[in-house]
Amino acid sequence: MAQQAVHPAEPDFPILVIGAGQSGLSAGYHLRRHGLVPGQDFLIVDHAPGPGGAWQFRWPSLTLSTVNRVHDLPGMPFAENADPGGAGAEVPAATAVPRYYQRYEEHFELRVRRPVSVRVVCDRSGDDGLLHAETDRAGTLRVRGLINGTGTWEHPFIPHYRGAETFAGRQLHTRDYRDPAEFAGQHVVVVGGGISAVQLLDEISRVTGTTWVTRSEPAFREAPFDVDAGRRAVAIVEDRVRRGLPPGSVVSVTGLPLDDRLRAARERGVLRRRPMFDHIEPEGVRWADGSFQAAQVILWATGFRSALDHLAPLRLRGPGGGITMSGALATRVAVDPRIHLIGYGPSASTIGANRAGRAAAAELTGYLGLERGALRE
Template identity: 60%
Template sequence: MIPEPTDVVVIGAGQAGLSAAYHLQRRGFDFAVLDAEDGPGGAWRHRWKSLRMATVNGISDLPGIPKPDVDPTEPSSQFLTRYFGGYEAALGLAVHRPVKVRAVRREDEDPAGRLRVETSDGVWSARALINATGTWSRPFWPIYPGRSSFRGRQLHVADYVSAAEFTGKHVIVVGGGISAVGLLDEISRVTSTSWFTRREPAWRDAPFDARAGHDAVALVEDRVRRGLPPQSVVSATGLIWTPALRAARERGVLDRQPMFTSIEPDGVRRADGSFLKADVILWATGFRAELEHLAPLHLRGPGGGIAMEGTQVAAEPRVHLVGYGPSSSTIGANRAGRAAVAAIAALPGMAPAAETVTWG
């Protein structure tokens, strides 16, 4: 198959991918955006309907075009799918979808050569690549003793729909992040729950200030610079006591238990040896970066991660990861898109056409 040539391929059309596309367009690059989803919205298309704009973490404007007025009661999946779709239309981005990227390879041994992007809908040949595939498609399921023996239902937050389906069942929620405590609050309103984590989350009485946010991002940046798997920014900033979570604490919902030692057919064996009967185990255990298609490039190092210099893969400067590690927040994704395009423009022989201004 003859590859379709372009300057840059962007994989993923979520917040990070759209930000990168905006800056590529402004600088006059020829580029293609490939997205595995059936329509706009990225991972937000799959968020549970009860996650409304009033309770979702702050969503930054995409570059150049601010969000429309927000109805706090509207599901975030609905609002952000509409916003992202309108953004694509306003910029005239002809996103190729649904397209699944199967593999990215070097076309030859020339470090300034081209990259071959093999997909479910043809092949592209690019001078540089911006990977913005996020994490939603790779939920992390811990390996736990007895997990396969459990006769009840097990699901990951990626599969969660609503609390109503658990009415009358005892639900165990595993995890110490925002999704875990938010879903504990929601599910506990219709049925009984228990909360298990490896360690007590760090709680904050007020939103973190700029210094705390900067320090948290710096910790994650240090890990990826050293080639270690990234941790979430939230793991460094801690969880904020919102009014809803304070109320949940008063109801006893946030009485955290240390992680159980094993799973049995009808429940779990607690750390103190006692048995807890359960009907459902909800794993709120996070996600991993979707990077399998980059495996032919052999980017991972001995530490298990990919050594980074900003958004650039240290060992392969033609490849940028945005929405990865320190840029996994919506603010970070916007900044990473801009930084990746600036770095690509600085590569030898990558000077684009005269810069064009489309928005903002």
Template identity: 65%
Template sequence: MSADLEPSDVPGTAEPSPLRGDVRTVLKVDVMVIGAGQAGLSSAYHLQNLGLAAGRNYLVLDKSPESGGAWQYRWPTLTLSTVNRIHDLPGMQFSDVIEPGLTEVRASEAVPQYYAAYERKFRLPVYRPVAVKVVCDRGDRFRIETDRETFSARGIINATGTWETPYIPGYPGADRFLGRQLHTRDYRTADEFAGKHVIVVGGGISALQLLDEISRVTSTTWVTRREPQFRERPFTAEDGRAAVAIVEDRVRQGLIPGSVVSVTGIPLTPALLAARERGVLQRLPMFSEITEQGVRWADGAEQRADVILWCTGFRSSLDHLAPLQIREEKGGIVMTGRLATQIAKDPRIHLVGYGPSASTIGANRAGAAAARELADYLGLVS
């Protein structure tokens, strides 16, 4: 099925909408995968391997106009040499599409090219661009309303990631700052900040990468809420499993998941070692308020600034699932299943790319587990 098929070509059983009484249709499938990034494509691959028919048994909805998930929106200077790591999707290696050694190719070009080739090779039924607006429970089925058609499914694998939900914490005075404020999601190039003082907020890998880039063209101040933990020794498979286990334990308790990086620490790459030598990694604690001209700490110290760059992460993009009331009082979601992808309150819903599977390798494993568990639960496979 073509990735740019017309609504009338979407396979499935169509029936008049019983809720709206208009000309729109409800397209029925067994499993709806929402999102076509790494986790969504992995889930679709495994649903297909279980013998589910593309378009009839399952369908993938993707908000973006092209293949590539959130990768297609990353900043231009994020190349294959600076990206943390790109893991292969199941059944097809990244090197089958992108020639090894092309380290300076933009990640925003290479990964979408790989994903597009993957969709073609396995003939995955990805329907785009379709933005899911809301999902409602209608007894034995879910009603999935989008900006195009309305769909009906018995089960959902949600793989919407975090890119659409950037997080900027609230600080007093933010609305009176006369300079520019932007989030990692909005960053394009360091050159636009030349001659301006930039405050970089955040202690993750992206924050350090952008701090390094920007500090090469202008003056910077780096602030974080916690003291960053740098890792000088190589990151082992055991380290990864231990970090994932900590995050998995949190979501099984219904707590808001922390990031895997917050557990593993930040690797001291050659670029960061060079930045340390240049004196860039002089971290300051978080300021207490934002002024018209910059920021102020609790002790009265101030720093003038032209730009505040919030590298403060993202939150899971789950607003479309709000009517299902899957969250606990404190905001978390109790997860169960082999790899903690299944929502305890409703086993018909799996979240992949959430919590312990919010990494490219974790998304692959989660896609396999979610596909099998959901297909079993719905009686789609023997």
């Protein structure tokens, strides 16, 4: 039997879920399955103006035919709810996925409160035994437990290279990308070795000249990515977070899927990768051997970091630079079982977020003594 926490004060809500993306909605679904009532026993808040999580901010050319995969949320399939107009695979993901999420929220009556940003979470256990979440529009929410599903979209990562501030052209991150046509007539240096990097490289190369640079040699995967391979990749990341290390990315251990579009790009010579340049100059980038590439744009497809700044007062990070995680699927913060992180580490994927939402809901309701029996849909 799970050990129960003792809390001397009454909360505003027993559980707060931060974020209404894949992981937050999954957590909300499973909290309902444990008998908790949305808006009463738990509250989901989200900073965005509407449903869709980070999907609503993706570039227009990312369609259902080009996206890596949109995974079903629990209890409602994506395919039957995303495109009622019948436009098919060319529907922008930024339209189809938010539509699906909206229907999901309405169907399960999750009552997401938005737009609400959580600015900071403080531990007041010495005063009233509760976590205090200070928000911009909902005041300070006192809660017994927290499921954090803020993902990474709000925390883009751009590495520093000498001379970056002198570059006379344009620098942008993946999250700022919209359409390749805006780069016509300019040479674009695409930096990064992930899926987004090669997808955008392919698009941009169709309208203008490109140079692709990465820190390490990209590994392309010809064979299908089966369930066993996925589990092995996730296990590597899970091992890291259980040891308190920064999670790294699942893609870094899975390789890049070589689909038909990328095979065609390779045939066009687009996937000729160069190692990272040494520094940036006003008119382009220069390598250590003295070679130079003139450029008007640098696109940093260098990924994201977990958006956890609001949890900084809780001092969850350890000496290894990461947060030591525990629990069945490594969603529980080891030093504070009131807090679960989903969409972090091994659950930083759509399918992983579903499993993490289920695990976090089960473990947190058990720890807080809130289990009320499963509901039937």
